[in-house]
Amino acid sequence: MPTNPATKSVNVPAATHFLLSKEAKRLQISQADYTGAAVRYFAERGLHPVEDVAREGQLIMQQVKKLGDRVFGYLQEQERSLLLPMLEEMLRSRVTLERVLRMNEILVNNLTQQLSGLNEAQLNEQREGLKQLRAQNEDMIERQAKEAIAAAQQVGAGRINDGDTVAKAVKN
Incomplete structure (x- = not known):
């Protein structure tokens, strides 16, 4: 149990904890900072972290479509x-x-x-x-x-x- 009331503990599988430790050490940040950044990344983008990367790909495709529509609109206006x-x-x-x-x-x-x-x-x-x-x-x-x-x-x-x-x- 954590001694600091501003922090909470989470149980993760040993393999996940190993990856967390390895990556946090490589980036020279704490495991808490790494975990917080990962959670914020998924939360801010509205992504589901367990699903495949398809959701993010869909978002990228939507952005590409919007950009394509803008370019096409610009070309039509020029015409x-x-x-x-x-x-x-x-x-x-x-x-x-x-x-x-x-x-x-x-x-x-x-x-x-x-x-x-x-x-x-x-x-x-x-x-x-x-x-x-x-x-x-x-x-x-x-x-x-x-x-x-x-x-x-x-x-x-x-x-x-x-x-x-x-x-x-x-x-x-």
Whole structure:
């Protein structure tokens, strides 16, 4: 019987007591501290110490599932807030490009027919006009590209809340 009223005694099989002594000595702690820590471990986690480790495995699997759900939710949010608007803008650009190419083809055919009736002076005048238009077009493309990059940087690298922000900046 213990002499200290704050402690209680527990009867354990001899083999268990041998393991307790061996492990407590290895860790350089008292048998009471080792026993207390072991009891607290099972109690705090709600584990049944006699059953297999299956309960703890179930808890780990639940945590893994929760983490997987969070990751999947994050990916879905990224898809909704970032990837879908990017895809939409890319498809819009593709359709616009197809239309512009078709209109360009029609204009080239019409221009070829008109230019066949011009004299050399008129042709030179048309070439100069085309050079000026090309320069203006290249300047406009460069300006719009810089504005789009600046708008994307303002929105931030982490999360684009409005998928049309970059597109709006480009169109202005």
